[in-house]
Amino acid sequence: MQSRRWIFHLAAFSIVFCGMAGWGADGLQVKILSTVINNDLKPEVTFTAQDDVGNPIALADMTVRFMIARLDVYDAQKGSAAYWSYNIRVQTVPEGYPNAGAQADQGTFDSNGTLTPLEPGKYRYTFKTALPADYDKTKTHTVGGQIQRNVGDKTFYANPLYHFVPNGSDVVALRKVVTTEACNKCHTALGFHGGGRREVGLCILCHNPQSTDPDTGNTVDMTTMIHKIHMGAELPSVQAGKPYQIVGHQQTVADFSEVEFPMDHRNCAACHAGTQGSVYKTAPSRRACGSCHDNVNFQTGEGHGSSNFPQQDDSMCTACHAAEGPEFGISVAGAHTVPFKSQKLRGLIAEIAEVANALPGQAPKVTFTLKQNDGSSVDPVELS
Numbered sequence: 001m002q003s004r005r006w007i008f009h010l011a012a013f014s015i016v017f018c019g020m021a022g023w024g025a026d027g028l029q030v031k032i033l034s035t036v037i038n039n040d041l042k043p044e045v046t047f048t049a050q051d052d053v054g055n056p057i058a059l060a061d062m063t064v065r066f067m068i069a070r071l072d073v074y075d076a077q078k079g080s081a082a083y084w085s086y087n088i089r090v091q092t093v094p095e096g097y098p099n100a101g102a103q104a105d106q107g108t109f110d111s112n113g114t115l116t117p118l119e120p121g122k123y124r125y126t127f128k129t130a131l132p133a134d135y136d137k138t139k140t141h142t143v144g145g146q147i148q149r150n151v152g153d154k155t156f157y158a159n160p161l162y163h164f165v166p167n168g169s170d171v172v173a174l175r176k177v178v179t180t181e182a183c184n185k186c187h188t189a190l191g192f193h194g195g196g197r198r199e200v201g202l203c204i205l206c207h208n209p210q211s212t213d214p215d216t217g218n219t220v221d222m223t224t225m226i227h228k229i230h231m232g233a234e235l236p237s238v239q240a241g242k243p244y245q246i247v248g249h250q251q252t253v254a255d256f257s258e259v260e261f262p263m264d265h266r267n268c269a270a271c272h273a274g275t276q277g278s279v280y281k282t283a284p285s286r287r288a289c290g291s292c293h294d295n296v297n298f299q300t301g302e303g304h305g306s307s308n309f310p311q312q313d314d315s316m317c318t319a320c321h322a323a324e325g326p327e328f329g330i331s332v333a334g335a336h337t338v339p340f341k342s343q344k345l346r347g348l349i350a351e352i353a354e355v356a357n358a359l360p361g362q363a364p365k366v367t368f369t370l371k372q373n374d375g376s377s378v379d380p381v382e383l384s
Contacts, residue, residue: 025051025052025053025055026051026052026151026154026156027051027052027053027156028049028050028051028052028057028062028147028148028149028156028157028158029049029050029051029052029158030047030048030049030050030145030147030158030160031047031048031160032045032046032047032143032145032160032161032162033046033047033048033122034046034162035068035141035143035162035164037131037166040130041130041131041132041133041135042126042127042128042129042130042131043068043126043127043131043143044124044125044126044127045066045124045125045126045127045143045145045162046118046122046123046124047122047123047124047125047145047160048121048122048123049062049121049123049147049149049158050121055121056120056121056122057121057149059115059117059123061149061150062147062148062149063147063148064115064123064125064145064147065109065110065145065146065147066109066110066113066125066127066143066144066145066146067085067086067087067107067108067109067110067143067144067145067205067206068085068086068087068110068127068131068141068142068143068144069083069084069085069086069087069107069141069142069144069205069208070083070084070086070135070136070139070140070141070142071083071084071139071140071141071142071173071174071175072084072139073139073173074283074314075283076173078279078282078283078318079276079278079279079282079283080279080283080285080314081173081175082175082204082208082209082221082223083107083142083175083204083205083208084208084209084210085107085108085205085206085208085210085211086129086131086132086135087107087108087109087110087129088105088106088107088108088210089105089106089108090103090104090105090106091103091104091105091106091213091214092214093214093215093247094251097215097251098215099214099215099216099217102214102215102217103214104211104212104213104214105210105211105212106206106210106211106212106220107205107206107207107208107210107211108206109146110127110128110129111128111129112128113125113126113127113128113129114126114128135166137165137166137167138165138166138167138169139165139173140163140164140165140171140172140173140174141163141164141165141166142161142162142163142164142201142205143161143162143164144159144160144161144199144201144202144205145158145159145160145161145202146159146196146197146202147159147160148196155195157191157195157196157198159196159197159198159199159201159202161199161201161202174276175201175204175276176201176274176275176276177272177274177276177277177279177280178200178226178271178272178273178274178277179200179273179274180198180199180200180201181273182270182271182272182273182274183200183271185270186262193249203222204222207220207221207222207225208221208222209221209287213246213247213248215247215251216245216246216247218244218245218246220246221287223285223287223288223291224287224288224290224291225246225291227288227291227292228244228256228291228292228294229244229256229259230259230261230265230271231259231261231265231291231292232244232256232257232258232259232260232261233257233258233259233260234260234261234265235257235292235294236293236294236295237294237295238257240295243255243257244256244257245257264338264339264340265292266335266336266337266338267336267338268280268336278323280332281323281324281332281333282318282323283314283317283318284314284317284318284321284332285314285317286298286311286313286314286317287314289317298310298311298312299312321335327342327343327344328342328344343373345373346372346373346374347372347373348370348371348372348378348383349370349371349372349373350368350369350370351368351369351371352366352367352368353367353368353369354366354367355367370383
C-alpha cells in the first residue's frame, strides 16, 4: 500500500509541476476580438492576451495602450488614402531650444483609459477620449495597440490591429502599401520608440498628415518621412547644405543626412510589397513625390519640369505621369527605371565558368564570361 501511495503522490506532483511550468511560458500573443463605440462615444476594445502556449496573462504583468484612427480615402480607384488619428497631443518645443514655444499636433495613444478584466486572459479597454459627435460611421476605423510583457530579463511586445466600420458595413478600404516583412529584410526587426512599436500598420496610425515635428517644421507623415529618411544623403536639400533632421523624445535629434540606401532608390517595389504596393504608380502625389524631389516647389512650379508647371493639388498628376511607360520617360515606372534592370541599356552579365588550381600553394585560375543583355560578348579591357 505504501508503494502505491508513493506512486500516486508522484503523479500528483507531476501534474502540478507541469501546470506551473506552463504558466511561466514566454511570449505574448494579443488579439483584438471586437471594438464597439457606445453612446458616450468612447470606444471599447475587447482583447485576449496569452503566452506562447496559450496560457492567459494577467493585467498586472502587462502594460496596455491603444489608439484609434479613421482612414480617409482620397481616391479609391487610384488607391490614395491616409489615416487621421482621434488621439492627438500638442507637442511644444521647450525653453532653451531652437524654436522654443513652437507647437504642433501629433498622433498619439489614448491616455488614462479603463481596463476591465472579463475572464482569465480576456479584457476590455475603454477609451478616455471620446470620438467627435459627428464622426463618420461609414469609414474604416482602425484600433492599434502597444502591449508589453516583461518576463525576467526578457521583454515581449505585441501590436494588434483591428479594422471595422462603425455602421456595421464590411471593411473594404484599407491601407496596405508597405509591409513589416519588407522592412525587416533590412532592419531585421523594427522596434521604434523604445522598441515597442514593431508593425507598420501601427506606425501609420500616428505618422499621418496630421503630425509635425515642431522643432524643425518637418512633417512626420509616414509617406514623406520614410522616403526622406531612406534618401538621406541623396536628398537635393541635403546636397544643397540643409540637414534632414527630426527631433524626438526628450529633444533627441535624429539626423538622417548621411543615410545611404543599400540599393538603387528607384527600386520602389523593394519596400512597396503590400497588396496596395503599386499605389506609388497609380496615385502619384505632391506629398509622396515631393518627399524625394524636395527641390520642387509645387505651389510655384519651380523645379517641376522644364516649364515650371505649378500644381495646387494632386488631381492632374496622372495626366502626365501615367503608371507605366517607356524606360526613363515621365511615367512613374519609367522615371524609376533601375539601370541594371533596363532592357534598353547594354548591361553586364558576369558568370564564373570554372575555378582551377584552387588547392593550398597553387595559383587559382578563374575562367569567366562577360556578356551584354543581348548576349554579345564584352571585352574586359572596356571595364574599369
